[in-house]
Amino acid sequence: MNAAISRFPIPDSLDELPQDLRERILAVQEKAGFVPNVFLMLAHRPEEFRAFFAYHDALMTRESASLTPAEREMIVVAISARHGCLYCVVAHGALLRIYAKDPLLADQLAINPRSAPLTERQRSMLDFALHVGLERGGLDDDWQARLLADGFDLDDIWDIGAIAAFFGLSNRLVTLAGTPPNEEFYLMGRVPR
Structure with a gap:
């Protein structure tokens, strides 16, 4: 395996894990056709790998009556772009393109969420996510009413804030490790598979 995936040790083989x-x-790997680099980056600390992905899955795959998978990915892309995390913008941008069936939306969000073609509801969601994730803001009466x-x-409000907070952690870990996005992510949701 390529050591350029992380400044920290990664397994030489999956058999070591x-x-x-x-x-x-x-x-x-079977589902995507490749192993996302973040999995290998985190694999050198199995307990942290388990905890990270358990919380990731609890936030990102939780059933919600109103918060869609695409909207969850919008939060990740907007937060990750503001944190300058190329890995998460590219990887979660790919997921957003797939869920939203829109090859342009992730790039538009990463550059400027205010100019992206969003509903007012989605703008409110991202404004709150950025408030929590960048401004260290909380949920006050005005935000709750809005x-x-x-x-x-x-429950949706918790998810918005928790996703913003979790990806602050994720962005910083990926940046700490110097983990690049897999090349495969760049074309996902842009060209037919």
């Missing part, structure tokens, strides 16, 4: 990590990585009026419930 605990079985649960190996199985998770192989399942992702978000509730835009159709989010308290």
Whole structure:
């Protein structure tokens, strides 16, 4: 495996990893056709790998009546762009393109969420995510009233803030490790598979 994936040790082979990590990585590889570099970057600390992906999955795959998978990825792209995390902008931009079925939206969000073609509801969601993720802001009465009026419930509001906070952590870990995005991510959702 390529050591340029991280400034920290990565496994020479998946066979070196605990079985649960190996199985998770192989399942992702089967579905995506490649192993995302973040999996290898985190694999040198199995307990942290497990905790990271458990929380990631709890936030990003949780069923919601109103917060869609595309909207969750919008939050990730907007936060990651502001943190200058190329890996997360590229990787989650690919997921956003796929979920939204829009090859341009991720790039527009990464450059300027205010000029991206969003609904007012989505603008409110991203404004709050950036408030939490960049301004260290909290949920006050005004934000709560605005978000509730835009159709989010308290569980959705928690998810918006938690996704913004979690990807602050993710952005910093990827940047710390110097982990580049996989080349495969760049074309996902842009060209037919």
